[in-house]
Amino acid sequence: MNQFKKIKNNFSGFLAGDRNRMMILFGIEGLLFQFVMSLSGVSGFGTNLYATNLGATDSQIGMVQLVANLTAVVLLLPAGIIGDRLKNSKTMPMLTLLFLGVMYFFYGTVPAMGEMRMIFFFIFVSLTAGVLAIYNAIWQAFFGDVTPIGDRNRVYAFRNRFVFLISTIAPILCGTILTAMPDSEAKLQVLRVFFYLCGALCLVNAFVLSRIKGGQRTPEMLKAIPKFTLREFSVVFKTLARDRRFLSYFVCIMFFYMGWHLDWSMWYIGQTQYVGMTEAQLSFFSASTAILQLVTMGIFVKLNEKKGVQFSFIFCVLSLVLCPVTMLISGVSPVALRPFVFIVVGTLICIPQSASNLCLVQMLLDVTPEKNRSLIVSLNMAFVTLSNGVMPFLGVKLYNALGADYRAFLFFNLIVLCLRSVALTIFIFRYRRLGVRQMQ
Numbered sequence: 001m002n003q004f005k006k007i008k009n010n011f012s013g014f015l016a017g018d019r020n021r022m023m024i025l026f027g028i029e030g031l032l033f034q035f036v037m038s039l040s041g042v043s044g045f046g047t048n049l050y051a052t053n054l055g056a057t058d059s060q061i062g063m064v065q066l067v068a069n070l071t072a073v074v075l076l077l078p079a080g081i082i083g084d085r086l087k088n089s090k091t092m093p094m095l096t097l098l099f100l101g102v103m104y105f106f107y108g109t110v111p112a113m114g115e116m117r118m119i120f121f122f123i124f125v126s127l128t129a130g131v132l133a134i135y136n137a138i139w140q141a142f143f144g145d146v147t148p149i150g151d152r153n154r155v156y157a158f159r160n161r162f163v164f165l166i167s168t169i170a171p172i173l174c175g176t177i178l179t180a181m182p183d184s185e186a187k188l189q190v191l192r193v194f195f196y197l198c199g200a201l202c203l204v205n206a207f208v209l210s211r212i213k214g215g216q217r218t219p220e221m222l223k224a225i226p227k228f229t230l231r232e233f234s235v236v237f238k239t240l241a242r243d244r245r246f247l248s249y250f251v252c253i254m255f256f257y258m259g260w261h262l263d264w265s266m267w268y269i270g271q272t273q274y275v276g277m278t279e280a281q282l283s284f285f286s287a288s289t290a291i292l293q294l295v296t297m298g299i300f301v302k303l304n305e306k307k308g309v310q311f312s313f314i315f316c317v318l319s320l321v322l323c324p325v326t327m328l329i330s331g332v333s334p335v336a337l338r339p340f341v342f343i344v345v346g347t348l349i350c351i352p353q354s355a356s357n358l359c360l361v362q363m364l365l366d367v368t369p370e371k372n373r374s375l376i377v378s379l380n381m382a383f384v385t386l387s388n389g390v391m392p393f394l395g396v397k398l399y400n401a402l403g404a405d406y407r408a409f410l411f412f413n414l415i416v417l418c419l420r421s422v423a424l425t426i427f428i429f430r431y432r433r434l435g436v437r438q439m440q
Contacts, residue, residue: 019151023158025212026143030159032205033135034166036198038286040104041132045171045286047125048268049279050191053184054110054117058404062265062396064129067122069389071130073382076137080378083138088216089145090209096135097206103127104199108192111185128198133388137381141373144365146214152365156358157301161294168290175283187279236375246367250380252426253363257384259419260320261391266399266412267323274409275330275338288347293354300355304362310431313359315352317427321420322349324413331410 039046051064083092107124110117147155174194181187240246263270271277277285303312326349330342368376395412402408 022146022151022212022214023155025208026155026159027162029205029208029212031162031166032201032208034163035170036100036104036201036205037132038166038170039174039194040107040198041129045283046174046191046194047129048265049178049187049282050110050195051121051125052272053187053191054121055184056118056121058269058396059400060118061269062393063122064125065261065265065392066389067126068130069133069385071126072133072385073389075131075134076378076382076385077375079134079138080141080375083141083378084373084375086217089142090212090214092138093135093142094206094209096131096138097202097209100128100131100135101199101202101206103131104195104202108195108199111188111192133381133385137378137385140361140364140381141377143361144368144373144377146212152362153301153304153358156361157297160297160354160358168287168294171283171286171290173283175279175281175286178283179278179280236379239369240376240379243367243369246369248430249363249367250383252430253360254383254387255426256317256423257387258391259416259423261388262395262398262419263324263392263413263416264388264395265392266395266409267327269396269399270327270331270409270413271342274406275327275342276335277339277342281339281343285343285346288343289350289353292347292351296351297354297358300352300358304355304358309359309362309366310427310434312355313363314424314427314431316356316359317420317424319349319352321417321424324416324420325349327413328410328417331406331413 040050041047047064048061051061056064079092079096083089086092103124107128110120110124113120143152143156174190177190178187181190240250271282271285300312300315323346326342326346329345330338333341364377364380368380395416398415399408399412402411
């Protein structure tokens, strides 16, 4: 009993500090958010499976990214503009979570729409997966407002540990149940339950976010923010166009994103049609990747502190260069061994991707001015989201133009390999140039 009281007192003392309390709350927020994201985000485990079991074609699979992300592009800027003018920067992400909570209940009801199910699927995937992208953008601005610069790496790394924990559990749980189902309609019933759960967790997460301190804006701060006009909007564009640090980062990162996004839909098509993976094998791959990323994240956190996020990000890009290599190796392996080869090789090469968000958020915040931060982050995210919508769709179109067969699958991955190799070269050069500047 005394031991229990000692543990309770130690935990209460740990939470008494604002920094530790913030870290714990961001960890819980990340866990709940990632459960939803890993199952029903644009690239979530359940999204493409939901579309497939609803009867989607390859072209419609490619359109999932397009429809959801175009919705996000349209709504990102208004969300950023409104977010900059609210009395508290956490109001907008909280409202977004409440909206998502309601929309997921509609999303889970799509299979009951009969012959209209694919139409309603695209409507509600845009209002769930698409709005998740908006939450991610306005969350970054909120995180920058409430977290001191010196604590960002520590708090974000702590949050990511929770993210990778749930990334392991959620896909295995869903994939194992789906594989046991006898037909598409039974699989859809399972997915519906998970999407209803996603809706409930979004509502809970809105409450968690409300408990994080900070984000308040004084009347003076709000008064200093100019009213939004097209002229003011053009001024923001012109200011960023003259900001060499931001512009250099933006051009480089957009080339990286376009090469990264090109195979997002083809990744799923390759896994299911050419590697021959079942739902359970897809979930095992997601889980094993998440486990290794969780175990090795500390290495990249220390690397960030010692060498900087620009250096760590090179390993993230290298990992993505090796993704099409994984597809090529698996594609030329004996048919029976392809799923095993893909899981082993793919899990190993995906390890550095644990540092991607850890680096990308800090790289963006480092070059983003404080004035109109939410709007600027939303602008950046709008371009990233546009790439995430258009490039996977173009990737499927390119695959179809190449013949939509085994040869086209191999040739497509060679093209992706070349594009990402160029991106790797750019970020190695960028790191070396920034290193020289800092020495001067």
